[in-house]
Every structure is written in C-alpha cells, then in structure tokens.
Amino acid sequence: MKRTSKFLISIMALLLCVAVVLPASASRYATLRPGAEGEMVQALQSGLKALGYPIGVDGKFGRQTTQYVTAFQRQNRLTADGLAGNATLSELFRQVPQFKPDQTGPVVTAPPSNPSVPGVPEASQPGTGTAYVYTSNRGSLNVRSAPRHGNTTIAQLPFGTQVSILGVTGAWTQISANGVSGYVMSSFLRKSSTGGDPGATTTPAPTPNTPSNPPVNPGTGIGTALVITGNRGSLNLRDRASYSGRALLQIPYQASVLVLARQGKWSQVTYQNTTGFVVDSFLRHQSDSTPTTQAPTETPSPSPTQAPAPNLPDASGIAFVNTTNKRTLNFRSAPSEGRNIIGQIPSGEALILIKRGSDWCEVIYNGQQGFVMTSFLRFSNESASPSPTPTEPPAKTEEPIITDEPKPEEPETPIFPRTLRPNDRGEDVLELQTRLIALKYTVSKTSVYDSMTQEAVRHFQAQNSLGVDGVFGSNSAQLLLSGTARAADSPALSYNTLRVDQRDGSDKAISKMQQALRDLGYPLSVNGRYDMPTHQAVVGFQQRNGLPITGIANPHTQSTIFSAGAKGYDTAVSELGASEGKGGGPSTSSVKLLHWFRDIKPRVAAGQRAQVYHPSSGISFTIRFYSMGNHADSEPASWRDTQLMNRAFGAPSWNINTVYVKLPDGQWTLASMHNRPHLSGAINANGFGGHLCIHFLRDMDEVNRNDPDYGASNQRTIRKAWLNMTGETVE
Structure with a gap:
C-alpha cells in the first residue's frame, strides 16, 4: 500500500512539472488587431514585407496592415478576418523565421548556447549593471519616453548597444545609453556580467597557431574613421574579416569608430564596446598617415611577433556591369526574376564576385550581398562583350582603386525610358509584365504590349487611382517603381456604388466584393456580374452588419465588407414569424x-x-x-x-x-x-x-x-x- 502511494505521489509530481514547463515553452501568440502598436506588430509587418507584400513597417496595426494580413490569410487558407492571431502568426514566422520574436516573455534568460548570461529580472525594483540590445532580427530597439507601447520613441539603439540599467518595471527596463534615458522592452535585452557581444558564445582564446583573427585591446588604436556607405545605410560589423563572418551589429551611417588595424580590404574597429571587422572601403579615415598596419600581437608573449593574417573574403574576383544602352541592372535578394529587387546598379560599376553561375552570380555591391544575371556582367579577365557561358573562375587580378572620397555617381538610366502603348516591344515591356505579375495582375511575359498587357495596365491604373487609359506613362511607371503600388487583389482605395445588373470594370470591383463575401460564407459565385445571388448576399451582409438594408453596395457597405470586423453568413439574424403577412385578401x-x-x-x-x-x-x-x-x-x-x-x-x-x-x-x-x-x-x-x-x-x-x-x-x-x-x- 505504501509503495502504491509513493508511486502515485511520484506520478502527480511529474505531471505537475510538465504542467508548469509546457506553457513556458509553447509558442502561442496573442492576437494582434487594428490599433495595436509595438515590436510584435513591427515583426508582423517585416515578415509580410519579406514575403513580397508592399507594406510599410512602422509598428502600427492600421488599415494597410489589416489589408495585407487578410491577403496572407487567404493565400495560406487561413480564416481571412484581418486579425493576426496565433494561427496566422505561427504560419508567418514558419515561412520567415528570421523575424520570429523572442518568445521568452518579460522574464528573459540567456540562449541555451550561453547559459551563463543572465536575463534582465522582471520585478519592479531599482536596477544596476549593464545589458546589451539583443533583438531577434538584429535590428534597432525603440527607446520610449514611458513604459508603454503608445508613448513617443525618443531614440533607437542598434543591435549590440551597451546600456546602463536604471530600473525595471514589469515588462519594461529603464536604461541610459548614448546620452539618452528612457524605457525599452526587457525581452530585447541581454544582461552580462562579463561584457562582450550579446549574441556571442563563449570560445577559448586563440593561440598563435589558431587561424582566427587576433585579439585586440579595445582601448588602443591607430585612429578614428566615419562610416560612409553609398546608400546611407548601416555597415555590418563582423566577427572575422570575411563576408561569411557573423554580423555582430550594424553601425549607422556617419557613426565614428575606433580603428585598430587596417588589413587589406578589411579594417578592425571598435564601436560601442564591440570589436570586429568592417569593409575598409566604407570608412573615411580621419588620419591616413599609416594606411596599413600589422595586427596587434598577443600581450602575454614576451617577444611580440606579427599576428596571423586575417581571413580574406570568400571572393573569386571582380565583375563589371555591362548592360546594353547603359541601362541599370536589377540587384535581387535571390537568384530568381520573381524575387525582390533590393537595388539597381549602374552600367560600368565594379562588383565583388562571390560565386559565378551560368544564369546568376552572387555578388557584393556597396557592402550589400545579392544576385544579378550573369549575362549582364563582364568579368575581369574578359573583353567588353559579355559571355553567359561559364568559364574558369577569373584569376584575382588588380581591383579598382577605392579612395576614401566618394566618387561622383553617373546618372541612372530609367527602367522605363518611354511611354508604352499597344504593339510596343522590348525589354522594358518585359520588365513591366514581370512587375505586374509580381503584383498578381493577370498578364504573360511576352515582351509585347498585347491586349492582355493593356488590360492589366488598365486594372493597375484603376486599382491605384490613376487615370485609366491602358497606356503606361510616367505616372504609372513612377507608382509601379515606388514600392507602394497596390496589388491586384488589394481592396480599392476608394469605392464606387455598385448596384444590380452592373458588370466588372477595369478595377474588378464586383469580383473583389464577391470574393470577399464568399470568404465570409455568403452563397454566391465570383463572376464579375451583380446578379441576383450577389444582390441577395449584399442584402444579407447589410442585415447582419447593422447597415441600411438597400441591396445596393455603396462605399460604406464595401468598406465594411473588406474590414476586419465584417460579420459572416453564419451570424444569426431575426426572421419574420411564420404567420406574418397571412390573410387580408378579398373574396x-x-x-x-x-x-x-x-x-x-x-x-x-x-x-x-x-x-x-x-x-x-x-x-x-x-x-x-x-x-x-x-x-x-x-x-x-x-x-x-x-x-x-x-x-x-x-x-x-x-x-x-x-x-x-x-x-x-x-x-x-x-x-x-x-x-x-x-x-x-x-x-x-x-x-x-x-x-x-x-x-x-x-x-x-x-x-x-x-x-x-x-x-x-x-x-x-x-x-x-x-x-x-x-x-x-x-x-
């Protein structure tokens, strides 16, 4: 009997442990809805943007966020309610895990790989010590004037910034850094008693025989430099002198760094108590009396010797943009014409070649890594005529001289240099068709401005409140290239009243409304005609959503249909009594x-x-x-x-x-x-x-x-x- 009791007590204790542990490890997300603000909304928007939705990342859950959350839900067969609940967020972060937020909550502990790094405590108490900014996507952290998401952002701290802890209140920590005091989310801090990179794991110090970069005393250096990037963006600080090195943090444009050593294409620098390597061509040195120095030696050795040479970038040579008619070359995030264009490179620009393929090359331009089409490159061992056929990797010959002064930029050739009309042909027509397809407009890649292309342009113009004429002019081109153009399946910016017996125009307004009603469970077909099933669906929707019951889809009705709070066909409504209206007839x-x-x-x-x-x-x-x-x-x-x-x-x-x-x-x-x-x-x-x-x-x-x-x-x-x-x- 005693054995049985002990066994039952053991089982109950085990179940209690599981009940305590499971909720802490489960990945459930609180529902985000219109009006929400903060880092979680920013992660949601960043993930949608990475998937190609033309959404702005401002951390505020507004109408645009609702629109693209709904589009994501429809595309992934989720409930299309415009609310970012657990199922929606789980699917989003499964597809783009780089934006998945830290799920440890207000009580933060160190990653499993570094159990010695404690998190910032939750209890409301005065705090002491230091911590480091540790965001899940290595982005900047908002510093707010008060411990609430709705308060003013007074500064942004880059990943890895060291902060002084002044106090902790609930999920917020009061900090001081770079002359600014304010509040940050505790979940984005890592506290360390030893200092160093917040994301780094503990590794033994290198010995002279270890082919890693030598240690450096961060208190000494050969001078200072300013970060000057071509696109005024941030510069990656890496843990070794290689493009494959881990990015420790990002140094803002025009920030000042302490230069410890200049080693070929790389400089070893210290920024905000973090030491690493940056591409030297993006530094403007304050003093160039010593252009290149030997790396510091290990201090314990009584006889200083030259440190091992750093790892060079994994580059295979230099290539030059060689496009026809001096046009710019699209710089993409992945080797596919359907992937995001992250920049445009002028003809004649030199690129660092990482990997060469028959169709695509992986290159570095202005410190950013991406892909360009091989057929538009001239390699350093070739003549001016590009050859798309792969050859032996080019030998590492002399590279373009890079000075500290920024060189004047050549004027960019426009992507769409002319107005496009029916029967036009060429690369610009193909580019137009490719971009329209990326925005889900119905068109084929033919390089010919055919009737299908004209209709797609008309749809694009109507969808984006432009003049609808089917001619692709400067206004249409400017909007298409802006990154804010609306996709074919986006709800309209404004609505025209729709009524019975109308048919779809170039904006496809009836079809979009029918699809939205169908997604809400109303019984009708998507056919672009305001027929009787559509009329009855509109009547039923108005009845269930407290709108005037007219059977006419005016702008208010349409905006409600596309809203996150729209009520579906399964919503109960009051019916007339069975005997209502009976009788009253004559003999x-x-x-x-x-x-x-x-x-x-x-x-x-x-x-x-x-x-x-x-x-x-x-x-x-x-x-x-x-x-x-x-x-x-x-x-x-x-x-x-x-x-x-x-x-x-x-x-x-x-x-x-x-x-x-x-x-x-x-x-x-x-x-x-x-x-x-x-x-x-x-x-x-x-x-x-x-x-x-x-x-x-x-x-x-x-x-x-x-x-x-x-x-x-x-x-x-x-x-x-x-x-x-x-x-x-x-x-």
Missing part, C-alpha cells in the same frame, strides 16, 4: 377586371400605396407606385414588405405571379407582377434596390405593338386567371 367575387388606361391610370399617382394579395400563398404586402407608363413601376414599401413578397413568390426572379391589387380608393382588381429588382427606385432601405413592374389589363392589339414579349406574357396570365375565376374569356 373572389369582389375582385374586378379593370383596364389600365381607361379605369386605373387616371385614378392613381406615383407615391400612392396599394395592398397586394397573393392568392396562391395567402400572403399580403404593401407596394408604392413609382412611375406610370404602359404598366405601374412599383417598389415594396419597406424591408418587411420585401421579405413578405419574397416569401410569397420565392427568390427574386422575372417569374410572373397572379395577384389582386387593392387600389387607393379601396377597389380590388386582377393584376400580374414579378419580384426581380432592376434599374432605380425611390425607397432607400427596403432591401430591394430598384423597382418591379405590376401589369393590369390592356388591349392585346396595343400590347403586341408596344410590348410584344414580356408585356404580352403578362396579358395572357391575366386573361387565364380571369377565365379560371369567372369562366369568362377576354379577347
């Missing part, structure tokens, strides 16, 4: 057969109301006369009357129904009508969005002259009903 003997032109039209007017009784269902409803012509254009008097009419007749259609109409003077007469809305109406919120037609008795000779099709069908229905009621035949 058959009291129904007359009155003539439209002689008996009815002279005694009724537009705006008057009449009661309609449907003898087949026994349901009554009210209509209002709208216009008087060869028949009575009318409309249901209210949303309730539309519901009763559709309950009696069925789904809206042109089907002809026999009815009795009680005229304003109280007389009942035989008539026929349908319940299909068309054209315009005068009542705003009756759920109909148009008018219907009520037909009364007319002479057949006149009908055959003026309305031989649908009008004649109604006259035959009236005569047949009168024959069944009275046995009388009407000619």
Whole structure:
C-alpha cells in the first residue's frame, strides 16, 4: 500500500512539472488587431514585407496592415478576418523565421548556447549593471519616453548597444545609453556580467597557431574613421574579416569608430564596446598617415611577433556591369526574376564576385550581398562583350582603386525610358509584365504590349487611382517603381456604388466584393456580374452588419465588407414569424377586371400605396407606385414588405405571379407582377434596390405593338386567371 502511494505521489509530481514547463515553452501568440502598436506588430509587418507584400513597417496595426494580413490569410487558407492571431502568426514566422520574436516573455534568460548570461529580472525594483540590445532580427530597439507601447520613441539603439540599467518595471527596463534615458522592452535585452557581444558564445582564446583573427585591446588604436556607405545605410560589423563572418551589429551611417588595424580590404574597429571587422572601403579615415598596419600581437608573449593574417573574403574576383544602352541592372535578394529587387546598379560599376553561375552570380555591391544575371556582367579577365557561358573562375587580378572620397555617381538610366502603348516591344515591356505579375495582375511575359498587357495596365491604373487609359506613362511607371503600388487583389482605395445588373470594370470591383463575401460564407459565385445571388448576399451582409438594408453596395457597405470586423453568413439574424403577412385578401367575387388606361391610370399617382394579395400563398404586402407608363413601376414599401413578397413568390426572379391589387380608393382588381429588382427606385432601405413592374389589363392589339414579349406574357396570365375565376374569356 505504501509503495502504491509513493508511486502515485511520484506520478502527480511529474505531471505537475510538465504542467508548469509546457506553457513556458509553447509558442502561442496573442492576437494582434487594428490599433495595436509595438515590436510584435513591427515583426508582423517585416515578415509580410519579406514575403513580397508592399507594406510599410512602422509598428502600427492600421488599415494597410489589416489589408495585407487578410491577403496572407487567404493565400495560406487561413480564416481571412484581418486579425493576426496565433494561427496566422505561427504560419508567418514558419515561412520567415528570421523575424520570429523572442518568445521568452518579460522574464528573459540567456540562449541555451550561453547559459551563463543572465536575463534582465522582471520585478519592479531599482536596477544596476549593464545589458546589451539583443533583438531577434538584429535590428534597432525603440527607446520610449514611458513604459508603454503608445508613448513617443525618443531614440533607437542598434543591435549590440551597451546600456546602463536604471530600473525595471514589469515588462519594461529603464536604461541610459548614448546620452539618452528612457524605457525599452526587457525581452530585447541581454544582461552580462562579463561584457562582450550579446549574441556571442563563449570560445577559448586563440593561440598563435589558431587561424582566427587576433585579439585586440579595445582601448588602443591607430585612429578614428566615419562610416560612409553609398546608400546611407548601416555597415555590418563582423566577427572575422570575411563576408561569411557573423554580423555582430550594424553601425549607422556617419557613426565614428575606433580603428585598430587596417588589413587589406578589411579594417578592425571598435564601436560601442564591440570589436570586429568592417569593409575598409566604407570608412573615411580621419588620419591616413599609416594606411596599413600589422595586427596587434598577443600581450602575454614576451617577444611580440606579427599576428596571423586575417581571413580574406570568400571572393573569386571582380565583375563589371555591362548592360546594353547603359541601362541599370536589377540587384535581387535571390537568384530568381520573381524575387525582390533590393537595388539597381549602374552600367560600368565594379562588383565583388562571390560565386559565378551560368544564369546568376552572387555578388557584393556597396557592402550589400545579392544576385544579378550573369549575362549582364563582364568579368575581369574578359573583353567588353559579355559571355553567359561559364568559364574558369577569373584569376584575382588588380581591383579598382577605392579612395576614401566618394566618387561622383553617373546618372541612372530609367527602367522605363518611354511611354508604352499597344504593339510596343522590348525589354522594358518585359520588365513591366514581370512587375505586374509580381503584383498578381493577370498578364504573360511576352515582351509585347498585347491586349492582355493593356488590360492589366488598365486594372493597375484603376486599382491605384490613376487615370485609366491602358497606356503606361510616367505616372504609372513612377507608382509601379515606388514600392507602394497596390496589388491586384488589394481592396480599392476608394469605392464606387455598385448596384444590380452592373458588370466588372477595369478595377474588378464586383469580383473583389464577391470574393470577399464568399470568404465570409455568403452563397454566391465570383463572376464579375451583380446578379441576383450577389444582390441577395449584399442584402444579407447589410442585415447582419447593422447597415441600411438597400441591396445596393455603396462605399460604406464595401468598406465594411473588406474590414476586419465584417460579420459572416453564419451570424444569426431575426426572421419574420411564420404567420406574418397571412390573410387580408378579398373574396373572389369582389375582385374586378379593370383596364389600365381607361379605369386605373387616371385614378392613381406615383407615391400612392396599394395592398397586394397573393392568392396562391395567402400572403399580403404593401407596394408604392413609382412611375406610370404602359404598366405601374412599383417598389415594396419597406424591408418587411420585401421579405413578405419574397416569401410569397420565392427568390427574386422575372417569374410572373397572379395577384389582386387593392387600389387607393379601396377597389380590388386582377393584376400580374414579378419580384426581380432592376434599374432605380425611390425607397432607400427596403432591401430591394430598384423597382418591379405590376401589369393590369390592356388591349392585346396595343400590347403586341408596344410590348410584344414580356408585356404580352403578362396579358395572357391575366386573361387565364380571369377565365379560371369567372369562366369568362377576354379577347
């Protein structure tokens, strides 16, 4: 018995441990919704941008973020609600793990590889000591004026910046760094009692026989230098003199660094208590009296000797941009025409060649690593005519002389140097088609400005609120190249009112609305026509979302359809009672057969109301006369009357129904009508969005002259009903 009790106690203790440990290790994300701000929103936006969505990264969950979260959800078969919940964030960070935020929460511990580095404590107490900025994507960390996400950002600290801890409040740490005091998220700090790179692991000091870079006393140096990059971007500080070295942190443009040694193409520098290597061509040295020095020796040795040479970059030579007509060359993030363009390189520029392939080359330009097409390069051992066929790797010959002074830039050749029109051909047409495809417009790569390209341009112009003419001019080109152009499946910037029987224009507004409604569960097809299923879906959406029930998709209705809070078809709505509208009809003997032109039209007017009784269902409803012509254009008097009419007749259609109409003077007469809305109406919120037609008795000779099709069908229905009621035949 005692053994059994001990066994059960052991099992319960084990389960308790698992219950405590599992929640801490589970990767669940709190839902982000419109109005949210902070690093988590910034990580969400950065991930979407990396996947090609043209989104701005500002850390604020606004309308644009909602739009592209919805697009991501649709593309990945997730619930398209525009809210970034656990499923959405998990899928996003699975695809772009480099942006996955630190999930340790406010209590931060060191990475498993360095268990000796403690995290910043959570308890609200005065703090002491130092810590380092440690962001998941090695980006900068916002310093805020108060410990809340909504407060003003007063500074940004690069990855690896050392900070002094002044105090800790909940998930925030008060710090001081670079002359600024403020608050940062504790989860993005790493505390260290020994100092050094926050992301580094502990490794033994190198011996003279170890082919690593020699240690340097950060307190001494040969001078200072400013970071001067061609694109005014940050400069990577690496742990060794190689492009494959790990980036310790990023040094901002025009920041000052302490130069410890200059070794070939690399300089060993110290920046904010971190020592590493940078490409020397991006430094402007304050004093160049000693252009190159030997690396410092190890201090313990009584007889100083020259340190081992640093690792050189894994480069195979130099290549030059050699495009036709001096055009710029696209610099891409990966070896594919569909990947992001991260820059454009002018013709004649020298590139550091990392790896050469038959189609693509991996190169470095302005300190940034990427890919360019091999056929547009001239290699250092070749003539001016490019050869796309791979050859032996070029020998490392003399490289272009790099001075500290920035060289004047040649004017860039525009990507689209001309206005493109139907039947134009060329590389610029192909570039246009490629970029439109990347934005999900329907077009093929033909290098010919064909009808499909013209239609895609018209769609692009409509989607981006440009003049729609199908001609690709300077305004269209500027927006396409801006990085802010809207994709084909993006909700429109502004909306035009849509109503029954309209068809898609160049903006595909009806198709987009139909797709959004379909994603919300409403039963309709995406066909670009505002047909009856679309009309009924709009009515149902308006009813479920507290909008005026008109059956017309005005701008407010459309913006609500595309909003994150739109309610789907499964939302419950109030229905009419089963006996609603029943009764109120006349006896058959009291129904007359009155003539439209002689008996009815002279005694009724537009705006008057009449009661309609449907003898087949026994349901009554009210209509209002709208216009008087060869028949009575009318409309249901209210949303309730539309519901009763559709309950009696069925789904809206042109089907002809026999009815009795009680005229304003109280007389009942035989008539026929349908319940299909068309054209315009005068009542705003009756759920109909148009008018219907009520037909009364007319002479057949006149009908055959003026309305031989649908009008004649109604006259035959009236005569047949009168024959069944009275046995009388009407000619």
